[in-house]
Amino acid sequence: MDDDKLLAILESSQEGEERGLGPEERDPAETLGRLSDDALIEYMTNLSQGARKDFTREEYFRDKEIKQRERDEATRAGLGRANAPIFAGCTIYINGYTKPGRLQLHEMIVSYGGKFQHYLLAKKKVTHIVATNLPLKKRLEFRNYRVVRPEWITESIEQQKLLPWQDYALSWDQEQRSLQLKVASAPVSSAVDCKDPNFLKTFFENSRLHHLSNWKADLRSRFLSEGFNKPSPGDALSIFHIDFDCFFATVAALGCESCDINRDPIVVCHGSKSSDIASCNYVARKYGIRNGMWVSRAKSLLPPGVELVSLPYNFKEIEEKSKIFYTVLKEYKIKFDLILPISIDEAVCVVIDHHTPHPIDRDEICRELRSEIWKRTGGCTVSIGCSNTLVLARLNLKIAKPNGYHILTQQQLVENEADWHSYLGKFQIDDLPGIGYSIVSKLRSLRQHLNNLLQLKQYFHNSLPLLQKCVGKKTGSKILMYLHGKDDEESSRMIFEPESFFARKSLSIEINWGIRFDTVQEIDNFIDTCADYLVQKLQEMNKRTSQITLKVLRRCADAPIEPPKYLGCGECDALSHNCRLGIPTSELGVIATELKSTFRLLGCPPKDLRGVSIQFNKLIEVSYDQNENQQRLKLPFQKTLNFDVFDNLPSDVKNDFSKELKRRNIVLTSSPRPKTSYAATYEEKFMEELPTQIRNEVKNDLRINRKITRTKLSELREQNRKKKESIRNVRAHLLGHESLFEPIKFQKESRFKDICRIVMEWFDATLIEGPHEKDLLLFENYLDKLSDSNRVPLILRFSKLISVRLNLKSNQYGQEAGFQEWEQFLLKNVIPKLNKNKHTFQTVRKLDIDFDI
DNA sequence: ATCTCATGTTAG
DNA sequence: GCGGCCTAACATGAGAT
Ligand SMILES: Nc1ccn([C@H]2C[C@H](O)[C@@H](COP(=O)(O)OP(=O)(O)OP(=O)(O)O)O2)c(=O)n1
Numbered sequence: 001m002d003d004d005k006l007l008a009i010l011e012s013s014q015e016g017e018e019r020g021l022g023p024e025e026r027d028p029a030e031t032l033g034r035l036s037d038d039a040l041i042e043y044m045t046n047l048s049q050g051a052r053k054d055f056t057r058e059e060y061f062r063d064k065e066i067k068q069r070e071r072d073e074a075t076r077a078g079l080g081r082a083n084a085p086i087f088a089g090c091t092i093y094i095n096g097y098t099k100p101g102r103l104q105l106h107e108m109i110v111s112y113g114g115k116f117q118h119y120l121l122a123k124k125k126v127t128h129i130v131a132t133n134l135p136l137k138k139r140l141e142f143r144n145y146r147v148v149r150p151e152w153i154t155e156s157i158e159q160q161k162l163l164p165w166q167d168y169a170l171s172w173d174q175e176q177r178s179l180q181l182k183v184a185s186a187p188v189s190s191a192v193d194c195k196d197p198n199f200l201k202t203f204f205e206n207s208r209l210h211h212l213s214n215w216k217a218d219l220r221s222r223f224l225s226e227g228f229n230k231p232s233p234g235d236a237l238s239i240f241h242i243d244f245d246c247f248f249a250t251v252a253a254l255g256c257e258s259c260d261i262n263r264d265p266i267v268v269c270h271g272s273k274s275s276d277i278a279s280c281n282y283v284a285r286k287y288g289i290r291n292g293m294w295v296s297r298a299k300s301l302l303p304p305g306v307e308l309v310s311l312p313y314n315f316k317e318i319e320e321k322s323k324i325f326y327t328v329l330k331e332y333k334i335k336f337d338l339i340l341p342i343s344i345d346e347a348v349c350v351v352i353d354h355h356t357p358h359p360i361d362r363d364e365i366c367r368e369l370r371s372e373i374w375k376r377t378g379g380c381t382v383s384i385g386c387s388n389t390l391v392l393a394r395l396n397l398k399i400a401k402p403n404g405y406h407i408l409t410q411q412q413l414v415e416n417e418a419d420w421h422s423y424l425g426k427f428q429i430d431d432l433p434g435i436g437y438s439i440v441s442k443l444r445s446l447r448q449h450l451n452n453l454l455q456l457k458q459y460f461h462n463s464l465p466l467l468q469k470c471v472g473k474k475t476g477s478k479i480l481m482y483l484h485g486k487d488d489e490e491s492s493r494m495i496f497e498p499e500s501f502f503a504r505k506s507l508s509i510e511i512n513w514g515i516r517f518d519t520v521q522e523i524d525n526f527i528d529t530c531a532d533y534l535v536q537k538l539q540e541m542n543k544r545t546s547q548i549t550l551k552v553l554r555r556c557a558d559a560p561i562e563p564p565k566y567l568g569c570g571e572c573d574a575l576s577h578n579c580r581l582g583i584p585t586s587e588l589g590v591i592a593t594e595l596k597s598t599f600r601l602l603g604c605p606p607k608d609l610r611g612v613s614i615q616f617n618k619l620i621e622v623s624y625d626q627n628e629n630q631q632r633l634k635l636p637f638q639k640t641l642n643f644d645v646f647d648n649l650p651s652d653v654k655n656d657f658s659k660e661l662k663r664r665n666i667v668l669t670s671s672p673r674p675k676t677s678y679a680a681t682y683e684e685k686f687m688e689e690l691p692t693q694i695r696n697e698v699k700n701d702l703r704i705n706r707k708i709t710r711t712k713l714s715e716l717r718e719q720n721r722k723k724k725e726s727i728r729n730v731r732a733h734l735l736g737h738e739s740l741f742e743p744i745k746f747q748k749e750s751r752f753k754d755i756c757r758i759v760m761e762w763f764d765a766t767l768i769e770g771p772h773e774k775d776l777l778l779f780e781n782y783l784d785k786l787s788d789s790n791r792v793p794l795i796l797r798f799s800k801l802i803s804v805r806l807n808l809k810s811n812q813y814g815q816e817a818g819f820q821e822w823e824q825f826l827l828k829n830v831i832p833k834l835n836k837n838k839h840t841f842q843t844v845r846k847l848d849i850d851f852d853i
Numbered sequence: 854a855t856c857t858c859a860t861g862t863t864a865g
Numbered sequence: 866g867c868g869g870c871c872t873a874a875c876a877t878g879a880g881a882t
Binding site for chain 1: 867868869870871872873874875876877878
């Protein structure tokens with residue numbers, strides 16, 4: 001018992017060990033910090049009972065290991081005859097509580113020739129995991145393992161042979177079942193199967209755009225953590241926009257002996273047909289090949305006899321070159337006031353001109369930077385556009401490319417109108433930053449032949465309203481600013497408010513390639529994996545989210561099942577839905593559930609799903625204060641620990657524990673433990689009354705209530721007022737005061753549970769003849785009231801009740817008129833109400849409704 | 854008037 | 866039978882408050 005529990009507790013603090021540190025090597029305080037309150041208390045209790053007072057923690061663990069081995073030996077030796085080595089070659093780990101318990105299982109495994117693993121440290125060594133039930137996080141973690149029920153052990157022993165583990169697999173879903181098949185038969189897993197648990201990993205490893213986004217996020221956060229000088233509006237600035245020439249292509253070509261970047265048309269891509277070209281060199285561009293084009297298209301652009309050179313990605317090397325690039329910028333003799341990261345291969349450097357006697361030599365800066373980067377990167381060229389506004393620096397960069405630099409200020413350019421016009425004549429409209437295909441076609445819808453910036457300027461000749469009507473308010477004024485060589489307010493933020501400009505405002509994941517599912521369960525799994533990925537990031541940056549959205553791509557009704565692009569998404573409708581969380585969270589369980597239910601709301605047939613994206617729209621910093629709050633709020637009632645337990649702890653660890661207890665606000669009590677307070681009992685009782693679905697919501701509300709009494713934020717107070725009202729409504733509803741169920745109060749009952757019972761009895765009694773029309777109206781009336789008052793979860797409960805009931809009775813009554821009437825009622829009158837109100841009383845929490853019935 | 858949501862757009 | 870791999874931020878316009 002003692003061992004069982006302690007080991008279970010240790011598991012929950014295992015994360016540190018998986019990073020390669022044994023329990024002894026870690027900072028004890030840190031380990032303790034990881035444990036939940038309950039685990040900490042149990043841990044202390046066990047330590048207190050099991051330890052002699054002069055034991056240190058390290059000795060305690062070592063002692064445990066030794067004793068363990070001794071015991072294993074003894075177990076084996078103690079058996080008069082040797083048992084059959086049933087589990088020879090198996091290394092088994094036991095997760096969580098099992099029946100029979102860990103100790104017994106351990107003994108069985110060892111005495112029948114198996115090895116027992118305490119920790120999942122050496123994950124590779126473990127051949128089987130025994131468990132009866134796994135939380136989401138563990139399921140994701142263990143999904144490449146053979147996870148079995150304890151019966152595999154006991155029954156193997158009974159039958160005196162190793163039974164096939166597949167028959168005892170703890171299969172929680174389709175995915176796990178397919179894994180069983182795979183492990184059992186050929187272990188070849190195709191990397192492009194989105195049902196494969198490793199899909200996401202390989203997908204990301206190969207996705208250039210994923211790398212690009214990640215690099216950018218890293219650069220931004222690094223920028224914020226380093227120092228910079230913020231210019232003030234009105235300062236004279238020198239802005240250098242620096243960008244590698246065809247970056248990926250250059251890096252790839254440098255690593256290719258037989259390639260000549262100045263003669264061969266080179267592209268970087270994965271495949272040979274419908275693969276995107278990440279980057280192409282300037283030889284390829286001469287033939288009209290562009291970044292983002294498909295390889296097949298590029299090939300068709302080449303004249304006969306010219307061969308396209310396709311090179312693979314080398315992300316590692318790309319990172320290295322970029323690191324050198326940024327180092328050169330940082331170490332340059334003239335210290336830049338700002339080095340703004342645009343992307344892995346592109347930066348905007350700013351010098352504030354202080355009217356010193358020695359004005360900076362922009363020409364020299366460009367030349368020196370270019371040659372220094374060329375040298376240090378072993379042959380990568382960068383181009384530089386320099387001016388005193390961001391747009392002009394960018395346009396100058398365009399002129400400078402490839403392998404050059406261009407310097408012109410706004411004053412120089414605009415001074416002479418003819419010069420300015422000839423400058424504008426050199427650019428296409430989508431050369432302007434933030435102006436792309438869509439806006440250009442809007443402009444062209446007004447006047448077809450707008451080919452360069454000069455024509456654009458002349459057509460609109462300063463008519464702001466017309467422009468704004470065409471492309472929108474902000475875009476219109478932005479374009480007009482640009483046509484005078486000036487930056488608009490939004491892009492200026494990059495220079496004048498870099499802190500807010502570069503701060504992360506959202507976090508998201510998006511997979512629009514390789515998505516081919518058959519069932520909702522598979523999609524649920526995939527959503528779990530994605531949510532896990534995001535939550536991990538969220539926790540790493542010590543944030544929570546209060547709003548999440550799910551976006552899916554659904555194959556257009558008339559689009560072919562398989563699009564031209566291999567495993568691409570093809571022509572799709574984008575559907576998205578967002579939901580707000582009562583309180584900000586970073587818990588995988590809450591978030592994954594929310595998302596899975598949102599997927600159902602979007603109503604996309606599983607087979608038509610072509611893309612998935614999850615966004616955390618609002619990120620909230622976890623302040624130390626909030627951290628404490630959540631710790632406490634998670635546990636509505638004060639945690640206590642018996643003082644004797646504390647007193648019996650090994651003396652040298654007492655201090656650690658004491659600090660930890662204080663931090664968590666766990667109090668020591670002299671025995672006996674006090675019972676819960678009256679208020680707690682009252683709340684608990686109220687909770688008991690609630691359907692489980694909304695119980696959590698109300699718990700959240702109560703948390704908010706309590707938080708409110710401490711924080712004075714008016715915004716929260718307003719939220720609280722609304723919440724309170726909801727609670728009051730729910731309570732009134734559940735307890736029968738002002739019950740919304742009046743229309744059928746002839747039934748006398750008004751509590752939700754009882755209403756459910758009545759509905760079920762009514763259902764059962766009318767399966768053959770069908771329900772009375774008036775009764776149905778009454779019931780629907782009630783559902784409408786629920787819907788109007790934003791209590792969709794309750795309607796969901798009813799739908800579920802009825803749907804489960806229908807399934808149950810379908811064999812026996814499927815042909816009866818009553819059965820079919822109920823089925824119609826559910827489909828036509830109940831389920832549609834679920835989507836009626838977008839603002840549900842929190843979010844719909846039910847996942848297992850089969851909308852297709 | 855100001856907010857929220859779903860949807861679009863852009864860049865690398 | 867080979868093919869092939871995003872994500873953050875802002876803008877817009879409709880509808881709610
Ligand atoms: N559609 C795109 C655009 C860019 N990239 C990658 C490859 C590029 O090498 C890198 C930098 O993008 P740039 O827009 O700077 O393009 P290049 O550096 O390739 O060419 P250049 O800047 O000379 O026009 O980002 C990509 O994968 N897919």
